[in-house]
Amino acid sequence: MPELPEVETVKRGLNKFIVGRVITSEKHDTEKGFPNAPADVKNFMIGAKIRAVRRRAKVLMIDLTTDYTLVIHLKMTGQLVYVAADATRFGAGHPNDSLINNLPDKSTRVTITFEDDSHLYFNDQRKFGWMRLMPTVAVPELPFMQKVGPEPLESSFTFVEFKQRFARRKNSAIKAALLDQSVIAGVGNIYADEALWSAKIHPLTRVGDISDAKMKALYDGVREVMNLSISLGGSSSRNYVHADGSKGRYLDFAKVFHREGTPCPRCGTEIIKTRAAGRGTHLCPREQVLGK
DNA sequence: CACTTGACCTGTCCGC
DNA sequence: TGCGGACAGGTCAAGT
Numbered sequence: 001m002p003e004l005p006e007v008e009t010v011k012r013g014l015n016k017f018i019v020g021r022v023i024t025s026e027k028h029d030t031e032k033g034f035p036n037a038p039a040d041v042k043n044f045m046i047g048a049k050i051r052a053v054r055r056r057a058k059v060l061m062i063d064l065t066t067d068y069t070l071v072i073h074l075k076m077t078g079q080l081v082y083v084a085a086d087a088t089r090f091g092a093g094h095p096n097d098s099l100i101n102n103l104p105d106k107s108t109r110v111t112i113t114f115e116d117d118s119h120l121y122f123n124d125q126r127k128f129g130w131m132r133l134m135p136t137v138a139v140p141e142l143p144f145m146q147k148v149g150p151e152p153l154e155s156s157f158t159f160v161e162f163k164q165r166f167a168r169r170k171n172s173a174i175k176a177a178l179l180d181q182s183v184i185a186g187v188g189n190i191y192a193d194e195a196l197w198s199a200k201i202h203p204l205t206r207v208g209d210i211s212d213a214k215m216k217a218l219y220d221g222v223r224e225v226m227n228l229s230i231s232l233g234g235s236s237s238r239n240y241v242h243a244d245g246s247k248g249r250y251l252d253f254a255k256v257f258h259r260e261g262t263p264c265p266r267c268g269t270e271i272i273k274t275r276a277a278g279r280g281t282h283l284c285p286r287e288q289v290l291g292k
Numbered sequence: 293c294a295c296t297t298g299a300c301c302t303g304t305c306c307g308c
Numbered sequence: 309t310g311c312g313g314a315c316a317g318g319t320c321a322a323g324t
Contacts, residue, residue, distance in 0.1 A: 002318095129318090239316090278296080297323075297324095307312095
């Protein structure tokens with residue numbers, strides 16, 4: 001699923017496409033994806049105007065003028081795709097044509113219609129994702145929001161804080177700690193591997209065994225790979241797409257993720273794929289060594 | 293508390 | 309071509 005850079009890219013796209021639009025109808029296929037009562041939808045969503053779209057960690061928030069918010073988690077395969085009333089505006093042959101011209105499809109969980117007959121589709125093949133309507137003031141009270149760590153790309157997020165956040169996970173593997181959203185927000189499987197390669201740290205290294213210099217390299221690496229990815233529109237490994245249905249380009253620039261069998265860009269050693277923290281994990285076996 | 297593992301779903305790919 | 313198993317960008321609830 002989308003990690004921080006992908007969710008940030010969707011947020012920016014939605015801010016461009018849907019702010020100011022009025023919702024005229026909503027339709028969903030199962031209670032699992034969108035468990036709100038029809039009365040909530042009728043009273044606080046239909047007729048509301050989109051005020052702004054925000055992101056915290058990997059969670060999207062669409063604020064409405066009713067002081068209610070649509071809170072959305074895309075999990076592994078979620079998509080939020082906006083399709084204009086005249087979808088041909090992209091022109092024949094545009095790379096996202098095949099997706100947007102065929103929505104809704106069997107993965108569509110929720111369809112939101114705006115006053116100009118344009119649509120926002122929430123698609124999710126694996127159905128792990130969810131969308132909920134709740135009062136805007138209640139969003140920070142969600143259990144996830146209570147425990148989630150700081151945003152690593154904020155300029156106020158310092159190396160000192162980074163080190164402190166990881167200190168309470170000193171006995172776990174560094175990759176598991178990086179993926180723990182309560183330590184820092186937004187890192188997922190792709191950027192964990194990319195940042196660990198950048199800092200030359202083996203993913204199974206115990207946090208407490210990592211030198212200050214390497215932790216600093218990791219702090220820099222996390223921020224660099226995620227900033228680069230945002231500038232490239234995120235990573236489209238399988239399902240992820242922008243709010244206009246097009247794909248992200250980060251994986252064309254990835255150093256290790258999905259690059260097993262190809263040479264390490266620094267030393268030429270073949271990248272391998274293994275398992276760490278229960279996840280597929282990519283690394284350079286020469287530069288990322290346990291106990292170093 | 294810190295830490296690990298399995299469960300939630302559907303689709304795809306790979307080996308037999 | 310079919311079938312079984314492993315695996316896929318995330319989080320939770322359980323277990324130790």
